[in-house]
Amino acid sequence: MSSVLRVILVIGSVCFFIFILNMVRTKKLELKYALTWILTSFSFVLLSLFPEILFFIAALMHVELPVNALYLCVIFLLLMIVFTLSVAVSRQALRIKTLVQEIGLIKETLERMKK
């Protein structure tokens, strides 16, 4: 791996890590979801600093090219994140629906009491 690419990767992943930390700090990201991203961005930093980890993982998985092992892991991770989000969205939708219904009912009761 050329040293230039390595520097770019390190800078990129560190920026990403700082960006995530900043989002958590300014409370734009709930800690529950932030944990996944902190771990992800931290592992990016680690990988760009020590690509040997990737070679080791590839050998463990019996994958010939380390880059394929990387793709496999990342795709798996992304799928997991997206699925978790789908579950979260479904739950939110149900909660919002219940809230909207309750608000409607409460408003009706309130109007009736005013009369």
Place this chain on the structure above:
Amino acid sequence: MALSSRAKRGDPPIVIASEARRSPRLLRRPCLLAMTPLFVIANGATAKCGNLFCCHPYSKKHFHMVTYNQDTLRRRNTLKTLIIIPAYQEAKNLPKLFKELKEVPLDFDVVVINDCSTDNTEEVCHQHGIPVVTLPVNLGIGGAVQTGYRYALNHGYDIAVQMDGDGQHDPKFLKLVLSRIHEGYHMSIGSRFIENKGYQSSLSRRAGIKFFTGLIKLVTGQYISDPTSGFRACNRELIKLFANNYPKDYPEPETIVTALRNKYRIAEVPVIMRPRQSGESSITKNLAAYYMIKVTLAVIMAAIARKNGDGIK
């Protein structure tokens, strides 16, 4: 009342031969009532206890005869009934529906669920003195109807009837739809396809409906001629179930399967529907394929769902 097939002396059963002659299809399927033992008496002739359908001994015509004991009758008169009208942009259609509802000689309350309409649906309801629940966000038909069931549950109603706000459902048939609930069924559906009278919808739609009839027959074993009908009544147990768990869009076929899966009993009565007066159906041509796939999936999911499942928590 004693658990015998004969009336005790001094406690004469009350015989009510229902107004409508049953269609042959229903007659071929005698159903049993699971309520208190009933007396079925036709002009003095006693038929088998619990058997709803029997022959008139003289005219040989088929009649639908149910007898109620005093308790049942008293209960029937005190059952609080609510009509739920989900409405989205129905300001034009509602006044006519309200007028027709006022002409029905039955005791019931009405609530309109205004699903965040942008027209003056809410004002129209206020003008007619009809309680209206206005949702702050558009939830779709399922969410609106569920609000109605919650309203029914909160206010202690025993029976809830769903009717579309677009004038498709004629309040004249309320009595018939309700009669099956009074007889002890958990749900009663007004079906266009028993007597095949009135508005029958387009050919492609009918094909779709037939498909769902077949699918429901396959997964539950019960024949439901009009699974997409939104003209339906249900009793307290189902009100509770639906208040907690109701599909978001295109709910009709799915709820039938959920109800049957939880061993609730469903009956159908023949009604005549009218074409919608104005506005558009929620299922447009572009959405037809999506509707078919979504509802098919939902029906299958409902068939294998956990009993009394509450959905996502």
